[in-house]
Amino acid sequence: MTVTETPAVAEAIETTKVSSHLHPEGSFRVEDHPVPTGREEIWRFTPLKRLRGLHQETALTGDTDTPVVTAPDGVVAELLGADNAVKGTSGFVPNDRISARAWEAAARTLSLRIPTEAVVEEPIVVTLTGTGTEDASATHAVVTAEPHSKATVVFRFEGSMTLADNVEIVVGDGAQLTVVNIDDWADDAVHVGHRHAQVGRDATFRHVDVTFGGDVVRHDTTAEYAGPGGSVEMLGLYFADAGQHIEHRLFVDHNAPNTESNVVYKGALQGEGAHTVWVGNVLIRKVAEGIETYEENRNLVLTDGCQADSVPNLEIETGEIAGAGHASATGRFDDEQLFYLRSRGVEENEARRLVVHGFFNDLIRRIQVPALEEELVATVEAELAKNVLKAF
Known part of the structure; x- marks a missing residue:
């Protein structure tokens, strides 16, 4: 979908590359992203040795079963070839080596489109079930909520798998879209995922990230605005068991005025070696006057031997805002x-x-x-x- 802006709106959006230490400059070229060593800011918490080479040269050629899509009438669901018109419509540019490798390697794109002014009452459910971890896989999906539509999309991940995936989300002007991501993997799964949303004028986007399963799960969720008045809410719920690593990294780019964002993630940890990471990044650009943002992370440690890292960040380039804040806490019962x-x-x-x-x-x-x-x-x-x- 192409977002058409009036000249006044276009002038109110800052589309130049992000010059922020909170978010690396992106590139579609894999070679532009060096193999991480763990000393980089965006990789310092991640157990690279447990990624099964997703960050290196492991071939992303594993066969993935066709996802099972349950979609109410009126929703257009298509499985497209690698070269298609919807890929890239969200403005997503890979910001690390794994997302660039997944972009290049994904052989198909799952496209879900909610037509203009359609109101879809029942959730659209996409289920991907892994059958083994031996061969790493890459997938790509694009969700498009056309102007003034309303829908909920649920992505479910189950079974055993080594997966790198990208999900693009386009929320048209005045649309209301909820996207729920549920990682209910088997204990041996490795999943590195990227979700990027472009939120239109006066649109409302809610993203929910639920993570329970897997050996290593790392999600990068990013959002930007295609016009003033957009609202983003990011909610997360996670539960880490012994030896499990769960990492959520978020970036909200307030590149338009009079926009809102609210982030709330809560997690619990139990068992020796359970490790969770939450990094919340918000950039408020010079053009983003009148915005309001808040981010919060809470962690509840249930047993000894757990570690919860929580890092909220705000980068503010204008003082003409309605409000900005963050909170982070980790504690026991x-x-x-x-x-x-x-x-x-x-x-x-x-x-x-x-x-x-x-x-x-x-x-x-x-x-x-x-x-x-x-x-x-x-x-x-x-x-x-x-x-x-x-x-x-």
């Missing part, structure tokens, strides 16, 4: 909450369970996808049963 529940006769395991559910429930309700709420509550319960409740 709240002893006062536990004492309150125990003093009223609640058994200790049940008290701990209630505290964890309370930690996540407000975020789950904000997702506003009723079909997923019950599922996510049950998944949190299953994660607790693995370790933390057995320890008491």
Whole structure:
């Protein structure tokens, strides 16, 4: 989809390359991205040796089963060849070696299009099931919500796989789009994913990232604006078990005035060697007057031997804004909450369970996808049963 702007709107958007230490300059050429060593800022938390060569030269030639798409009437779902008209419409440019390799190697593109003014009540669900980790794979998808449409798209990842993928999202003027990403991999999966959204004038975009499974999961989620008045909300829920590495990196580029962004990610960790990383980056450009942004990350450590890294960043180039802020916290169970529940006769395991559910429930309700709420509550319960409740 091509976004057509009036001259006044076009002048209000800054489209030059990002000159920010928060986000490397992108390139489609793999050779423009050196093999990372782990000393680079964007790779310093990632266990490179566990990526199975996705960041090096491992061939991305693994066969991937055709994703199963469940789409209500009116939604256009197509599996296109590598060279197609929708690829690149979001303005996405790979900002690291893995995303550039996936862009080059993906043999097909899954295109989902919600027509202009269409209101799709039921979620569009895309399920990719891996059948092995021996051969690494690359996939590409483009979601286009045309002007004044409304829809929810759910991507599910299951099974065993070594995957590098890119997802482009185009939210047309006045459209309302929710994209939910659920990583429910087997314990041996490795997934490095990139999601990029271009949000049109007065459009509303909500991205939800749910990560429970996998050995190593690293997601880069980026957003920019194609006109004033756009709103971005990024919500994340993750639960890391023993030895698991879960990493979320976010970048919101406020390149247009009167735009909004709100980021809330919550995670829990349990088991020896559980490691989570959250890096939230927001750039407010000179042109972005009147914007408002806030980012928040909370981590709940349930057992000994866990590590949670949380790094919020703000880079502000204009003082003419409505507000900008961030918050980050990592801690154990709240002893006062536990004492309150125990003093009223609640058994200790049940008290701990209630505290964890309370930690996540407000975020789950904000997702506003009723079909997923019950599922996510049950998944949190299953994660607790693995370790933390057995320890008491």
